[in-house]
Amino acid sequence: MLVKEAPVIWNLLKGIVCVYKPAEITCENLRKALLAKICADLNNMECRSISERVVIEGNPLEKLTVNVVPNLADHPAVVGPRYLPDELPASWSNYLGWNTCGILLFGLREGTRTAKYLRENRPMRAYKLKGTLGKATDNGLASGKVVEKSTWKHVTKSHMEKLLSSIQSSHQKQMFQLCGVDLQSQTAYDLAVQGPIRPANSKVPLLYGIKCIEFTPPNFVIEVHCINENESYLTTFIHEIGTKLHSTAHCTALQCVRHSCFTLEDALLKKHFTLQNVLTNMEKCSIKLEENKDLLYQKSASLTSINTE
Incomplete structure (x- = not known):
């Protein structure tokens, strides 16, 4: 049955909405655009x-x-x-920088508690990072000023994969060191089988998986699974890859392709911001959270056990 009364729809706006954030737009501006569209559609319905x-x-x-x-x-x-954006509480569970596009989760009304839980639980995220060899910029991005040029033709895909494998191994070793656990001990094994290991300090970025998914010199694309990361860290990571390959590199694009159990298929584009689409997306997100509830709680338990150690 089609509901035309705005108060009824208003009471249904409680949950998580998964949207796609374009690059060069802030999370706050995207939040305002979403709330403005929701309230505009509500005001066009039968209000009280x-x-x-x-x-x-x-x-x-x-x-x-x-x-x-x-x-x-x-x-x-x-x-x-009748309905104003300021009267609709909304908060994001993950923050994406100005140059980063991809999945962004918003909690509406009671959904802000779920967003806070996801934010504090620090779920794993996956990014696709595009880089270009041969140039280094002052901010690590394509928009920056070129400060150094170098050769890149000596770099092969095998060199790239060997380096990424080495970086991944060092980060895996660092996970156990931050927990104060010997890598060869039974305790380390018991922690590893519980799920991804998280350090107690939420300021320490850790990379769980790194893979080169495309290599067409001088351009390359890598997929990174990580926690506690930020845009600055990821752009610096691309720069370090260029340095360790005896060349230079800068980041040309950053895209968050996965956040916890949410993927790009779940994200709602800005051009599709309508009240009906938001409600449909909210329902799908609710089902996905329910289906992955055990996994989410398992991750939280893993973090608790590590902190105890």
């Missing part, structure tokens, strides 16, 4: 009626009449739209 007030008219010495009339002080033309 104008409240009424009692009016007593007539001569007190003769006869008085009591009438119930619409309260003009409650008219939308006086008080403004």
Whole structure:
């Protein structure tokens, strides 16, 4: 059944919405665009009626009449739209930088608690990082000023894969060192089988998996699975790859392709921001969270056990 009453729809807006954040737009501006579209669609629906007030008219010495009339002080033309973006609580569970595009999760109303849980649980994220060999820029990005040029034709895909494998191994070793556990011990094995190991310090970026998925010199694309990362760290990582390959490199694109159990297929594009699409997306996200609830709780338990160690 098609619901046309805005108050009914308003009560359904509680949960997680998965959207796609374009590059060169802030998370805050995308949040404002989403809330503005939701409220605009709500205001175009059947909102609550104008409240009424009692009016007593007539001569007190003769006869008085009591009438119930619409309260003009409650008219939308006086008080403004019924639904305003500022009245719809929304928070993101993961933050993407200015140059990063990809999956961004918003919690609406009661969904802000779920967004906070996902944020504090520090789920693993996957990125596709595009880089170019031969040039280094002052900010590590294609938009920066070129500060150094170098040769790159000596770099092969086997060199790239060997380097990435070495970096992944060093990060895996670092995971256990941060937990104060011997890599060859039974405790290390018991922690590893529980799930991805997370350090107690949320400021320490860790890479769980690194793979070169495309290599067409001087351009390359790598896929990184990580936690505690940020845009600056990922662009610096591309620069370090170029340095360790005895060349230079800068990042040309960053895309978050996975956040926890959410992938690009779940993300809602900005051009599709409509109330109906948001409700549909919210329902799909709710089902996906329910299906992966055990996995999410398992990750949280893994973190607790490591901190205990």
